[in-house]
Amino acid sequence: MKPIIELENIRRDFIVGDETVRALRGVSFSICEGEFVTIMGTSGSGKSTLLNILGCLDTPTSGEYRLDGTPVRSMSKSQRAILRNRKIGFVFQNYNLLAKTTAVENVELPLMYNSAVSAAERHRRAVTALQRVGLGDRLNHKSNQMSGGQMQRVAIARALVNDPAVILADEATGNLDTRTSFEILVLFQELHKEGRTIIFVTHNPEIAQYSSRNIMLRDGKVRDDTVNAHILNATEKLAQLPVNDD
Amino acid sequence: MNGTNLFKIALKAIANNKMRSFLTMLGIIIGVASVITMLALGQGSKESIKQNIAEMGSNMIMINPGTDRGPGRARLSADEMQTLTLSDYESIVNQSKYLAAVSPNVSSGGQLIFGNNNYQSSVTGVSEGYLTIRQLKVESGEMFGENDIKAAAKVCVIGKTIVDNLFPKGSDPIGQVIRFNKMPVRVVGVLKSKGYNSMGMDQDDIVLMPYTTVMKRVLAQNYLQGIYASAITEEITQLAIKDVTAILRANHKLRNTEDDNFSIRSQEEISSMMTSTMGMLTLLLACVAGISLVVGGIGIMNIMYVSVTERTREIGLRMSVGARGIDILSQFLIEAILISVTGGIIGVLLGVFASWTMKTLLQWPVSVQAWTVLLAFVVCTITGVFFGWYPAKKAANLDPIEAIRYE
Numbered sequence: 001m002k003p004i005i006e007l008e009n010i011r012r013d014f015i016v017g018d019e020t021v022r023a024l025r026g027v028s029f030s031i032c033e034g035e036f037v038t039i040m041g042t043s044g045s046g047k048s049t050l051l052n053i054l055g056c057l058d059t060p061t062s063g064e065y066r067l068d069g070t071p072v073r074s075m076s077k078s079q080r081a082i083l084r085n086r087k088i089g090f091v092f093q094n095y096n097l098l099a100k101t102t103a104v105e106n107v108e109l110p111l112m113y114n115s116a117v118s119a120a121e122r123h124r125r126a127v128t129a130l131q132r133v134g135l136g137d138r139l140n141h142k143s144n145q146m147s148g149g150q151m152q153r154v155a156i157a158r159a160l161v162n163d164p165a166v167i168l169a170d171e172a173t174g175n176l177d178t179r180t181s182f183e184i185l186v187l188f189q190e191l192h193k194e195g196r197t198i199i200f201v202t203h204n205p206e207i208a209q210y211s212s213r214n215i216m217l218r219d220g221k222v223r224d225d226t227v228n229a230h231i232l233n234a235t236e237k238l239a240q241l242p243v244n245d246d
Numbered sequence: 247m248n249g250t251n252l253f254k255i256a257l258k259a260i261a262n263n264k265m266r267s268f269l270t271m272l273g274i275i276i277g278v279a280s281v282i283t284m285l286a287l288g289q290g291s292k293e294s295i296k297q298n299i300a301e302m303g304s305n306m307i308m309i310n311p312g313t314d315r316g317p318g319r320a321r322l323s324a325d326e327m328q329t330l331t332l333s334d335y336e337s338i339v340n341q342s343k344y345l346a347a348v349s350p351n352v353s354s355g356g357q358l359i360f361g362n363n364n365y366q367s368s369v370t371g372v373s374e375g376y377l378t379i380r381q382l383k384v385e386s387g388e389m390f391g392e393n394d395i396k397a398a399a400k401v402c403v404i405g406k407t408i409v410d411n412l413f414p415k416g417s418d419p420i421g422q423v424i425r426f427n428k429m430p431v432r433v434v435g436v437l438k439s440k441g442y443n444s445m446g447m448d449q450d451d452i453v454l455m456p457y458t459t460v461m462k463r464v465l466a467q468n469y470l471q472g473i474y475a476s477a478i479t480e481e482i483t484q485l486a487i488k489d490v491t492a493i494l495r496a497n498h499k500l501r502n503t504e505d506d507n508f509s510i511r512s513q514e515e516i517s518s519m520m521t522s523t524m525g526m527l528t529l530l531l532a533c534v535a536g537i538s539l540v541v542g543g544i545g546i547m548n549i550m551y552v553s554v555t556e557r558t559r560e561i562g563l564r565m566s567v568g569a570r571g572i573d574i575l576s577q578f579l580i581e582a583i584l585i586s587v588t589g590g591i592i593g594v595l596l597g598v599f600a601s602w603t604m605k606t607l608l609q610w611p612v613s614v615q616a617w618t619v620l621l622a623f624v625v626c627t628i629t630g631v632f633f634g635w636y637p638a639k640k641a642a643n644l645d646p647i648e649a650i651r652y653e
Contacts, residue, residue, distance in 0.1 A: 057566060057647050077572040085568020096563045096650065100262050110567040112255065115248040132299070 002031035004165050005054065005195050008065035012049050023049040024060070025220040031166075031199065031213075036192040039201045040207045041217035047179040048170075051201045053170050054079045055088055057169075069163040085113050089159025090177065093171035095151040097143040103130055103154045104139045110162045129157040133187060149180035156187060166197045173207065179241050185210055212236050256580040263553075270549045271589035273542025274629065278593025278622045279600060285618040287602040288528025290611035292521050299517040305346070305480045305515040306379055307487060309338075309473040309494070313505050328469040328612035329498065329507045332461075336471055337497050344477055344486035350457040351472040354464045358412060358453065360424040365411035367460065368454040369402065369426055371460025372474075377478040387420040387435035390456055398458040402426075403435035405452035429463060431455065458624030483512045538626075543586070543629040548635035550582050561641050562649025575642035582634020583627060590626030594619050 012024040023046045031037055041047040052058035056072055059080075061137060065072045066090035068087055072080065084090075088108075097106045105124040111117045117125070130139055133153040143151060152172060159167050169188070189210060192198055200211060208214040209232045216224035248362055260267045311329040335350045342348070352371040357364055376382070376391055390401045404412075404419065413419050419433045440449040461467055477486040487510050494508055553559070569577075598614055605612040 052647050055566065078572070081565065081568050081570040081573075086567060090566050092563075092650065096559065098560060098563070101258070105258075109564070112251045113564075113568040113570075113573060115251075162568075225601075 001034065003030045003032050004035075004068055005029075005031040005199075006064075006066040008064045009061045010050075010053060010065060011197055012046075012053065012058070014222070023052075023220055026063070027217075027220070028063075029215060029222060029225060031197065033197055034195050035211045035213055036188065036198045036211045037200065037215060038211040039199060039205060039215045039217065040205065040208060042203065044219075045217040046220040047201050047203075047217050049220075051168060051170055051199075054199060055090060056084050056167075066082070081113075085110055086162060087165040089164040089167040089168065091152070091155050091159050091169040091172045093174040095143075095148070095155045095156075095175075097151055097154055099144065100142055102140045102142055103135060103146070103157075105142060105155050107157045107161050110156060111194045114162070125161050126157070129161040130154070132160060133157045135173060135235075147180075148176050149183055152176065152184055153187070156184070156191075160191075160196075166199060169192070169198065169200045171202055172200065173204070179238070179243075182234055182238040182241060186238055189234050252576050252580055255577050256584055257400065259553075259557075259577075259581055260584060266549060269586055270546055270585055271592065273545035274539065274586050274589030274626060275538030275542075275593040275596060277535065277542040278590050278626060279597035280538055281532055281625075282594060282597025282614065282618055282622055283530040283600045283604075283612075284535045285528060286522075286597070286614040287610065288524065288531060288606070288620075289294045290605075290613040290617050292524045292528070294611035295515060295520050295615055297526060299520070300514055305477040305483055307345075307475045307477060307490065308511045308513075309475065309490065310509050310511070311469070311472070311507070312509065313507055324550060330470040332470065334494055334497055335470060337493050338473065338475065338490055341493050342475075342486065342489050344482050344489050346476045346478045347378035347474045348473065349373040349376035349379055350470045351376075351474050352460045352465060352467075352470055353458055354460060356427040358408060358424055358426055360419075360422065362413040363412050363414060367408060367451055367453060369455050369460060369464065371455050371457035371464075373457060375476075376474065379474045382440070383438040384435045385438040386418075387433070389435055390454075395456040395458050398462050400429060400431045400454060400459060400463070401434045401455065402431045403437060403454040404433055405437045405450035406439040407448055407450040408453055409436055425455070426455075426464070430623075438627065477512075480514070483514055487512060504519035515634060538641065539625060539629065542589070543633040546582055546585055546630065547633035547637060550578060550634055551640070553581075554578065554637045554641040558644065558649045558652040561644050562646050562652060565644070565646035566650055571642040574644075575638045576642050577630065578638035579634050582638065586626045586630030586634075587623070590622055593626075594622055597622075 007028050007030070010024050010027040011022070014021045014023055018049075027046075029052065039047055039050065049058070053060055056067065056075075057080075059090075070083065072083065075083065081151065083139050098109065104123065104126050107129050108122050110121040111125065127136075127139060130136060133156050135150065135153050135157065138146065138150065141150075143154070146154065156172075172188075173184050176184060185207065186199065188198055192212070200207065202208075209228070211228060212231055213227050214224070215222060309330065311327050332350065335348065338345070339348050349372045353368050355366075355368040358367055372439070373395060374391065377389060379386070384403060387403070389403055390399065393399070394401050402424075409419050412424060413422075419436060421432065421434050423430050437450070437452065437454075442448055457470075467592040475486070475490065491506065491510060495506065498507060500507065564574060601614050603613045604610045
């Protein structure tokens, strides 16, 4: 399997006042194409810092990070922006959709920053991505006319539209109720089955049962890295949940 | 990221905040409209002055006694006032090659009386040529002739204001004998009305008499207060001035080292003097209006600055999906320019409309120049870039990690 993400002894120090805070103290692992990895850890374990580095929003103090074979550490800000645009799809806890903007326009956003994609192509791909997440009938709904689950689906469609090497989800179910959370989880499992590489950062241990691999962080180090032999099926779990019809 | 996409994004941002964008534009709109209106007003005044002067006779040359010492210098001494004489006038008439008409000028203030009506005015002693020089026309009756001048006849040609004041009932003044101070004078002609000139002087408040009459019977003096002449065409005015200067210097037997003891001015000089004064005034008005444009620009900066803070999350999101610093910078800059240029367009329309209203309703001389419109556009764009730069730079320098989690 082709490695998408390769981390070699990643360290990240922050200087706060006179003190140096070591957020990551030598993290090394690889993630291959088609894996669904959950990264877990308590607050202060360094998972946000790791996510920022994985998402090319931040660069490590030392160590090397290769995304899809490209070394990231020596890249300039603009180069990293372009890399994010082509290789990464972000899904945030609070959706981060553009206000007063339709679903299609929200999904088109990453392609707006890619001049190789024409307006017609952009629209076509946005519609396809929205149909993929089950929102084919809500293309022109504005973000304030949608429920949390729908908004997160739009956000996932936005993460899919540039056909990224990896999807990075940051507590993607954190703002949703249990049932909607599982609906989103079902979507992630489907994407996983289609061969997508997904990294899901969470502090909810339940979610780890639905992924193929779980990485535990503590105090800036990998404490545990286990392959999940018994992946639970989110669809089954969803069927067992009571339907909230009140 | 191509320009069209950036343009779309900026347009969308403006559309999402219509009221705020409009209020921001308002500063620019008012600034541009006032600049355009002020410049149009200034230009209109300039043109109307020029036209008035042309009506007065743009080829007019005025010869006055005394050395021209320029403004603010010592005043004329009494004998310097007397350097122009009738023989000078005759020499100019006989020798000059470039003049269409020449007239002496002597005037005296006094009271005009007819019946129980009286009017305070002044009489001007001139020759027939004066009508050509000042572009006056006799409406009824006729101008006095050479014989009247030779005989120092007690005749006069009067303007409309005089007619209105002395003959309020509308009776025909021709042939009537009016009195100037104690001297009876017969009215032989009435001048066609010219109205007020650009300096607010009533051009119809005029009584013309033969210069001989004024010199001998009114003032009892043998020198002239001035000589008016008219060059054949406007182009040869300067040539005519040189010619007249030579004639007068020869007549006055001035040596090469001596200054002229007379001064010659052309209407053209006066005209250019006045238009330059008007130009200064216009510039001043435009500067005041320009300040309001700057204030409008600061309004843009303020709103863009607030907008950047308010949209920190959006900027963070755009950066995380692949917008580079330059993309964010361009987006906000385009937004600022769009606001200022749209404001500029509305301002131009408003300014043109205001100018047109002043012209049609108030009859003010207003003339909108194409270059002022162009200037307004350029200034608006510069304003947008200048005042949009700082907030845009701030947006572009945001850290995406912090921006995306900004509350």
